[in-house]
Amino acid sequence: xxxxxxxxxxxxxxxxxxxxxxxxxxxxxxxxxxxxxxxxxxxxxxxxxxxxxxxxxxxxxxxxxxxxxxxxxxxxxxxxxxxxxxxxxxxxxxxxxxxxxxxxxxxxxxxxxxxxxxxxxxxxxxxxxxxxxxxxxxxxxxxxxxxxxxxxxxxxxxxxxxxxxxxxxxxxxxxxxxxxxxxxxxxxxxxxxxxxxxxxxxxxxxxxxxxxxxxxxxxxxxxxxxxxxxxxxxxxxxxxxxxxxxxxxxxxxx
Amino acid sequence: xxxxxxxxxxxxxxxxxxxxxxxxxxxxxxxxxxxxxxxxxxxxxxxxxxxxxxxxxxxxxxxxxxxxxxxxxxxxxxxxxxxxxxxxxxxxxxxxxxxxxxxxxxxxxxxxxxxxxxxxxxxxxxxxxxxxxxxxxxxxxxxxxxxxxxxxxxxxxxxxxxxxxxxxxxxxxxxxxxxxxxxxxxxxxxxxxxxxxxxxxxxxxxxxxxxxxxxxxxxxxxxxxxxxxxxxxxxxxxxxxxxxxxxxxxxxxx
Numbered sequence: 001x002x003x004x005x006x007x008x009x010x011x012x013x014x015x016x017x018x019x020x021x022x023x024x025x026x027x028x029x030x031x032x033x034x035x036x037x038x039x040x041x042x043x044x045x046x047x048x049x050x051x052x053x054x055x056x057x058x059x060x061x062x063x064x065x066x067x068x069x070x071x072x073x074x075x076x077x078x079x080x081x082x083x084x085x086x087x088x089x090x091x092x093x094x095x096x097x098x099x100x101x102x103x104x105x106x107x108x109x110x111x112x113x114x115x116x117x118x119x120x121x122x123x124x125x126x127x128x129x130x131x132x133x134x135x136x137x138x139x140x141x142x143x144x145x146x147x148x149x150x151x152x153x154x155x156x157x158x159x160x161x162x163x164x165x166x167x168x169x170x171x172x173x174x175x176x177x178x179x180x181x182x183x184x185x186x187x188x189x190x191x192x193x194x195x196x197x198x199x200x201x202x203x204x205x206x207x208x209x210x211x212x213x214x215x216x217x218x219x220x221x222x223x224x225x226x227x228x229x230x231x232x233x234x235x236x237x238x239x240x241x242x243x244x245x246x247x248x249x250x251x252x253x254x
Numbered sequence: 255x256x257x258x259x260x261x262x263x264x265x266x267x268x269x270x271x272x273x274x275x276x277x278x279x280x281x282x283x284x285x286x287x288x289x290x291x292x293x294x295x296x297x298x299x300x301x302x303x304x305x306x307x308x309x310x311x312x313x314x315x316x317x318x319x320x321x322x323x324x325x326x327x328x329x330x331x332x333x334x335x336x337x338x339x340x341x342x343x344x345x346x347x348x349x350x351x352x353x354x355x356x357x358x359x360x361x362x363x364x365x366x367x368x369x370x371x372x373x374x375x376x377x378x379x380x381x382x383x384x385x386x387x388x389x390x391x392x393x394x395x396x397x398x399x400x401x402x403x404x405x406x407x408x409x410x411x412x413x414x415x416x417x418x419x420x421x422x423x424x425x426x427x428x429x430x431x432x433x434x435x436x437x438x439x440x441x442x443x444x445x446x447x448x449x450x451x452x453x454x455x456x457x458x459x460x461x462x463x464x465x466x467x468x469x470x471x472x473x474x475x476x477x478x479x480x481x482x483x484x485x486x487x488x489x490x491x492x493x494x495x496x497x498x499x500x501x502x503x504x505x506x507x508x
Contacts, residue, residue: 001260001261001263001459001467002258002259002260002261002459003258003259003458003459004256004257004258004259005256005257005258005259005455006255006256007255007256009255088496091494094496096410102409102410151446154408154409154447155356155408155409155497156350156356156489156490156495156497156498157447157450157488157489157490158427158445158447158487158488158489158490159426159427159445159446159447159450159488160444160445160446160447161446161447161450161451161454162451172413173412173413176461190414191412191413191414192405192413192414192415192457192461193408193411193412193413193414193415194458196411196413196415196454197415197416197454197455197457197458198458200415200450200451200454200455201259201451201454201455201458203446203451204257204448204451204452204455204475205255205256205257207430207446213255221458233412234411234412234413235410235411235412236410236411236412240345241410242342242348242501242504243409243410243497243500243501244410245500245504246497246499246500246501246502246503246504247496247497247500248500249500249503249504249507250496250499250500250503253503
């Protein structure tokens with residue numbers, strides 16, 4: 001039992017309107033049940049999410065936060081525009097985005113962009129994954145899953161890993177229900193976050209910065225699934241999210 | 255550019271004193287620069303970390319907590335024995351272990367064990383990884399890295415992923431320092447948590463429950479490193495750990 005992770009190389013700099021699926025297919029022969037993992041930066045660029053700070057007038061809340069934390073109010077405005085809650089303001093802005101994902105700066109990206117431009121994340125990464133997946137399936141005639149990924153930090157540890165922010169034709173959580181362990185004892189439900197593990201695996205090839213590998217195919221696993229799937233399934237329900245409750249507790253004290 | 259993840263199959267049930275490196279080598283031909291990823295459950299079993307609840311007399315603190323949360327006081331005693339701080343008591347005990355890792359139940363495992371027995375995690379997973387790695391290198395004559403892994407939950411999302419808890423001859427964090435992005439702009443330091451991404455990748459083959467694949471070789475990446483390395487490098491310094499501060503804030507209020 002094994003799987004391969006294959007970098008899709010020679011993808012050019014992506015711009016607004018580019019046909020990512022066609023570009024991907026020019027650089028790799030996809031096979032049935034491949035999982036195509038695509039960095040959110042190129043998805044966002046192709047979707048025209050590039051913007052300039054000059055075009056983001058800072059509102060009152062952004063100006064207040066900027067005064068407190070000493071960051072550019074226009075950048076903060078961009079983050080606020082994509083956030084439904086600020087959990088931490090400094091030393092980094094940890095937020096829950098409009099789509100329910102918790103990450104730094106709402107995924108607004110200042111790197112890998114021509115000087116003066118920034119990048120919003122895709123507005124609806126599941127919808128992006130579905131659009132890309134359907135086009136890839138059309139072009140190749142293969143059954144394919146797609147994961148749109150970002151890199152995020154994590155609790156308790158330094159460093160970032162690849163994470164899934166949008167999915168198509170793959171369940172983000174694999175549930176081991178009623179399996180027996182090696183001694184025949186029935187286990188409780190175990191939930192394996194396979195979409196995030198795949199995102200991390202792909203990130204080992206994508207790298208950061210000038211890595212230049214925005215797409216990876218993972219081949220040999222059997223996660224293809226025709227059902228509707230949605231990354232929101234992975235977000236912890238608010239009433240069970242003790243870590244968010246803790247961060248709000250800290251905010252009330254400060 | 256690509257890598258493979260190869261399951262080491264046919265590993266028998268592991269018991270106290272078993273020679274894991276020899277058993278692994280009987281079932282796979284390792285190559286130079288392979289990263290050998292081994293589940294902490296089999297490492298702990300071979301190290302004799304199996305125990306019975308009857309042999310864990312519950313102390314006062316365990317009895318107090320048991321009264322509050324309705325769990326077996328002897329199980330709680332086992333968790334306390336391996337913990338330096340309890341961050342959350344219910345609905346699950348989230349702790350920081352003696353070795354600095356933050357996880358549920360201090361990694362004490364109730365599954366995959368003959369009825370009535372439980373399993374502590376390895377006392378010092380870095381030392382376990384080094385011992386296993388040196389023996390594997392002796393047996394094969396190859397340059398090898400080792401990662402000892404567990405599965406943990408994470409903040410803000412449901413589900414578990416593979417994580418690194420001990421390492422040998424691999425840096426847990428890959429630092430992209432002073433790399434230029436595609437436009438020649440020098441990036442700040444980016445830290446990619448490659449040991450955890452590798453653990454997650456391996457877990458896609460290891461699975462949970464009756465998966466029965468406790469070791470995986472990852473082949474094709476170039477992370478071999480002769481320097482001393484230590485998983486503690488990945489733990490966020492306490493004064494920067496806002497999430498722990500938040501959880502302590504919640505505890506003071508309850």
